[in-house]
Amino acid sequence: MNPLIQSSAAGQVKITAIKAMELADHRTLIKIETDAGVDGYGECHGSGSFARAAIAALEGPRLPHLGLIGKDPLAIEVHFHNMFYAYPQRGRVTRVLSGVDIALWDLAGKLLGQPVSKLLGGNFRDEIKLYSHCGGGDMLDKAAWRDRVDKLTGDGRGFTAFKVDIHHVLGVPMQQYSPSISPEDARNVHRSYTLAREAFGDDIDIIVHCHNELDVPSAIRVAAAVEHIQPLYYEDPLAPAYSESWTALRRSTRLPLFTGENLELAEDALPFLQNQAVDALQPDLINSGGITGVKKMADLAALYRIPVCLHNVSGLILNMASQQFSAALFNCPLMECSARADQYQWATQNPIVIKDGKMKVSTAPGLGLDLDQDYLKAHRAEGEPWWGR
Template sequence: METIKNIEIYELGSPEEKSSPWSSTILILKLTSSDGRVGFGEAPTTMMTLPVKESMNEVARVFQGKNYFDIEKNLRDYYRNAFYVAKSVEETAALSAFEIASWDLIGKNLGSPIYNLLGGRFNEKIRGYANGWYSDCVSPEDFVSKAKSLVSRGYSAFKFDPFGSNYDKITVDGVKKAQEIVAQMRSSLGEGVDLLIECHGRFSPKYAIMAGKALEEYNPLFIEEPIHPELERFLPEFRARVDIPVALGERLLNKEDFARYISDGMVDVIQPDLTNSKGILEAKKIGAIAESFGISVAYHNAFGPVQTAATLNVDYTLPNFLIQESFEESWPSWKKNLFTGYSVENCTMALSGKPGLGIEVNEKLLENSKVSGMEPLGTEPPWVVSGTFKP
């Protein structure tokens, strides 16, 4: 029987970088099996580094010595011992890391990439969109200039947050500035480029509708988290009044959450995060639920290279795949070089086809990038792109 023999948890980062999920700390899990294979997983941080890390130690107590093929059983064994897992992102994030690493071991054991074990390739090409690219952008000209530099490298889809420091409410001037940014992006880049509007769940319903209606004419591919996440009951009203598809999902933790949002008419595009919603198999199940309602999938992917590789393995298999988030252009060098095995070129993302996740670690960089403690905190919220939370 192939079991999990050794469990190592790495907190990695660069101490001088301010807190942000795409440039500061990440948590990498390394499982070594009784047959000598190594599998990698990843858990998100975002102001949760130490709580998630400690939760990974708790999950390790359940997974230690278990057969890594028994993914459903091992997840359920943890679930029955836990009590708050349905609402605890620390626990689901930790579980996700172990689930992903288990799949990596399974694929390597069988000599197959994970996507072949999930139904094989449905999508030959995975179209990516750029995020994190607009640091220090405030004026419309700032946004357009940086976007054009990525267009020259093949990108044709951009997500960005044009709302400055407006939070909860948005002023008339705030609406005007956001409209000017999106208008210039559209006129300068043309109709062949997709614009994805990020709200970061920052608005109360009235102001979300105000902001959304101002951007309709620029034909965004979707608008993400327009309303505070705890006010989800207002999403059907937003969808009825604003003619832009609504996307969300990075804060939802399981397939049951997604089933409720989808069946209650709250969303047009779902964005599960494999590193906080219980991993690869749950992501595949969530995708199937969405498919049965005619809903597209665009997985959230804002953390590190193991997350990207795991996500791409599922992307390949989904008939209802829409587009894939990529922060790779905005990563610091240590994160870019930590793993090899997938590529992001000309707005297309691709795996190596090697067994498991399809990636290989730089062991020296893994050891040299260790940090401890919480991620550094800057003057802006860690969920915004640096230099953009300004009036």
């Protein structure tokens, strides 16, 4: 047996540091260092300084037994409990500690010489079907829609499903609360999505994409306006937490409902499942407790025969983590992916491969990452210290 694998399996490897660094594109990376010289990487939301503060609080003197430094990196479930339940921080802190969890899985795979998907139980698939995004512009012009779709479908990646954002149609900033959709707004929504269907044709799926900005009457009105295009999903029309508003919408439309990117842990997803309020869950590994937290959510969803399609709009590390997770999840029909996820230059090996609308699953240890440290150093956010030093 490889001595490194043998020592890690025996629990002899210890965590020596947890660091964070923000890149110029405002992606923030997590790095876990060990006394074996092997590092694990994750990705989180928030600035580098905020991530470092959240990590420092976890590792602080008040509750030293909950920290990770000096501990076995393979005790992932223990660390998850300590980070998310014994140290019950939520909101922005969740989005940092989720990145720590992702880094632990990357580290475990490297120490054990296995891809994360195998540590999660093995691959149900070796490539992941993807859906991507449709940009803004003139959403009510037929020629503009033809041009938009030609660009989206002509890039060689072969995506067969796209999100179309309602805020582009309404002409409001993303996530701005829009409680009252007027009849004129509804007609514009109807026209825009009709043009989208005509331009995409019947072989491309459309997701009607909201950002939790509607009230119940408006959500019902929008659903009626787009029902004729038979969207794949109606995403995030209502406030993210479960309420009876979701079941009211469920009773009022035949559209498949889709939510989850802002659900933090499995208990937040449970009422959606118990009340059959959605047709699919869309957790985000960064927002929802990392790989460990989302695995718990996905296992619950499997009991209710609800599919899970990961939300994924961040950088290279989240894309690699999402593909590893999705490969090992039997109830995963597809995964979100930014249109140019295969163009990240953070790594020197194992680039993301997208072909025929699918992402090939890496078989390299951990998340399959070999980060280019020189590139990262040259592309830090302004004033950002090198790995927090």
